[in-house]
Amino acid sequence: xxxxxxxxxxxxxxxxxxxxxxxxxxxxxxxxxxxxxxxxxxxxxxxxxxxxxxxxxxxxxxxxxxxxxxxxxxxxxxxxxxxxxxxxxxxxxxxxxxxxxxxxxxxxxxxxxxxxxxxxxxxxxxxxxxxxxxxxxxxxxxxxxxxxxxxxxxxxxxxxxxxxxxxxxxxxxxxxxxxxxxxxxxxxxxxxxxxxxxxxxxxxxxxxxxxxxxxxxxxxxxxxxxxxxxxxxxx
Amino acid sequence: xxxxxxxxxxxxxxxxxxxxxxxxxxxxxxxxxxxxxxxxxxxxxxxxxxxxxxxxxxxxxxxxxxxxxxxxxxxxxxxxxxxxxxxxxxxxxxxxxxxxxxxxxxxxxxxxxxxxxxxxxxxxxxxxxxxxxxxxxxxxxxxxxxxxxxxxxxxxxxxxxxxxxxxxxxxxxxxxxxxxxxxxxxxxxxxxxxxxxxxxxxxxxxxxxxxxxxxxxxxxxxxxxxxxxxxxxxxxxxxxxxxxxxxxxxxxxxxxxxxxxxxxxxxxxxxxxx
Numbered sequence: 001x002x003x004x005x006x007x008x009x010x011x012x013x014x015x016x017x018x019x020x021x022x023x024x025x026x027x028x029x030x031x032x033x034x035x036x037x038x039x040x041x042x043x044x045x046x047x048x049x050x051x052x053x054x055x056x057x058x059x060x061x062x063x064x065x066x067x068x069x070x071x072x073x074x075x076x077x078x079x080x081x082x083x084x085x086x087x088x089x090x091x092x093x094x095x096x097x098x099x100x101x102x103x104x105x106x107x108x109x110x111x112x113x114x115x116x117x118x119x120x121x122x123x124x125x126x127x128x129x130x131x132x133x134x135x136x137x138x139x140x141x142x143x144x145x146x147x148x149x150x151x152x153x154x155x156x157x158x159x160x161x162x163x164x165x166x167x168x169x170x171x172x173x174x175x176x177x178x179x180x181x182x183x184x185x186x187x188x189x190x191x192x193x194x195x196x197x198x199x200x201x202x203x204x205x206x207x208x209x210x211x212x213x214x215x216x217x218x219x220x221x222x223x224x225x226x227x228x229x230x231x232x233x234x235x
Numbered sequence: 236x237x238x239x240x241x242x243x244x245x246x247x248x249x250x251x252x253x254x255x256x257x258x259x260x261x262x263x264x265x266x267x268x269x270x271x272x273x274x275x276x277x278x279x280x281x282x283x284x285x286x287x288x289x290x291x292x293x294x295x296x297x298x299x300x301x302x303x304x305x306x307x308x309x310x311x312x313x314x315x316x317x318x319x320x321x322x323x324x325x326x327x328x329x330x331x332x333x334x335x336x337x338x339x340x341x342x343x344x345x346x347x348x349x350x351x352x353x354x355x356x357x358x359x360x361x362x363x364x365x366x367x368x369x370x371x372x373x374x375x376x377x378x379x380x381x382x383x384x385x386x387x388x389x390x391x392x393x394x395x396x397x398x399x400x401x402x403x404x405x406x407x408x409x410x411x412x413x414x415x416x417x418x419x420x421x422x423x424x425x426x427x428x429x430x431x432x433x434x435x436x437x438x439x440x441x442x443x444x445x446x447x448x449x450x451x452x453x454x455x456x457x458x459x460x461x462x463x464x465x466x467x468x469x470x471x472x473x474x475x476x477x478x479x480x481x482x483x484x485x486x487x488x489x490x491x492x493x494x495x496x497x498x499x500x501x502x503x504x505x506x507x508x509x
Binding site: 002003004005006009074075076077078079080081082215216 | 464504508
């Protein structure tokens with residue numbers, strides 16, 4: 001894209017991109033820190049994640065303000081219009097990712113108080129690595145206006161779904177082995193579900209980004225690999 | 236550079252027939268060229284103007300959109316050294332054919348200009364002039380009816396019915412423009428050409444004219460040149476983008492303003508030209 005005749009228009013769009021960047025960085029940091037806190041049973045680190053949620057809200061409000069002002073002032077068309085509307089929606093998804101990271105952080109004290117079950121959590125650890133990679137790269141691809149890259153990221157959500165199913169089964173097994181694991185494993189299961197939801201928000205962001213860049217919607221159907229509904233205790 | 240080629244037009248025509256839509260092609264340009272003396276202003280423009288739709292012509296100054304608009308009712312004939320090539324048809328009739336009566340053509344293809352230009356006569360006379368010289372009415376009562384209907388269609392009747400014999404030039408700018416539209420309608424045209432009809436009007440008068448355009452398209456085919464992107468997006472069903480004398484792209488308005496095919500269109504509508 002070339003530059004606008006009115007250079008302030010470009011600056012305003014860049015500001016919106018910058019806020020998306022900031023939100024994505026904050027969200028990634030929160031997810032990463034919440035998982036670390038969970039695995040280490042670090043209540044203080046978890047508290048820091050919880051407090052960062054307010055930062056996300058502030059970013060989102062600022063982005064909304066700027067987007068509304070820009071629409072009112074510039075009446076953006078075509079790609080510019082998609083950029084502004086898409087940014088509002090992406091900010092919503094990023095804010096939700098922050099919320100989910102906060103939810104994980106809130107579990108730390110619950111899991112921690114009954115002893116951090118390190119042996120139970122490596123499944124979550126590898127799932128978190130996958131999710132973090134997705135969160136980190138989706139906004140990178142978007143800022144680079146890389147439509148193909150965004151499509152790939154969307155399709156890769158199935159890896160997270162597969163990983164979630166594996167964690168689900170793993171935790172179920174631990175619970176069956178020793179009922180004393182049930183409390184900890186249930187908390188971990190909620191954390192895994194939160195990670196899986198984060199993956200879905202990344203998928204949304206990839207779809208919105210793809211629409212902004214290309215003007216076309218990705219097909220609604222994509223492969224789904226959540227098999228937890230089929231995993232029955234004792235089967 | 237000739238973006239809409241013959242094949243595409245044929246496809247468009249075929250698509251219309253096979254899709255079973257009731258779109259009718261009112262006017263059609265085939266490889267239209269316009270020269271002003273040595274200078275070529277328009278290059279091989281192929282375009283379909285659909286009946287009962289509003290087609291907006293957009294593009295930067297000097298792109299040829301007004302030139303093209305004026306060639307649709309042979310307004311260019313009045314400019315010395317102006318030559319029109321290619322073919323323009325109205326209901327499949329070549330409007331540059333020798334057998335065509337230009338005065339009659341301009342009654343069928345009326346025009347509204349950028350600046351409201353009422354005759355220095357009464358409101359009544361402004362509207363009655365056309366029907367009178369074309370001999371469209373038989374009696375005073377007939378003429379009164381045409382004047383009233385035209386003013387009603389132009390959404391001006393209620394504002395002027397008590398002062399029909401006041402000077403047309405005494406109206407506000409927006410009212411004058413609607414008077415000019417009433418004058419154009421009075422001779423029962425089939426196509427109305429509008430050359431930036433709102434550029435001299437305030438936002439409220441503009442909104443009135445836009446509302447009027449929306450109503451008029453039920454009975455007329457409208458081609459409008461506008462510099463306001465928002466206006467083109469609001470009033471038209473089809474948009475044609477011109478640049479440097481070429482038709483860059485023509486398509487459904489929603490697509491043209493949300494996701495155009497051509498980079499030049501995208502650059503122009505988003506304010507990135509030059």
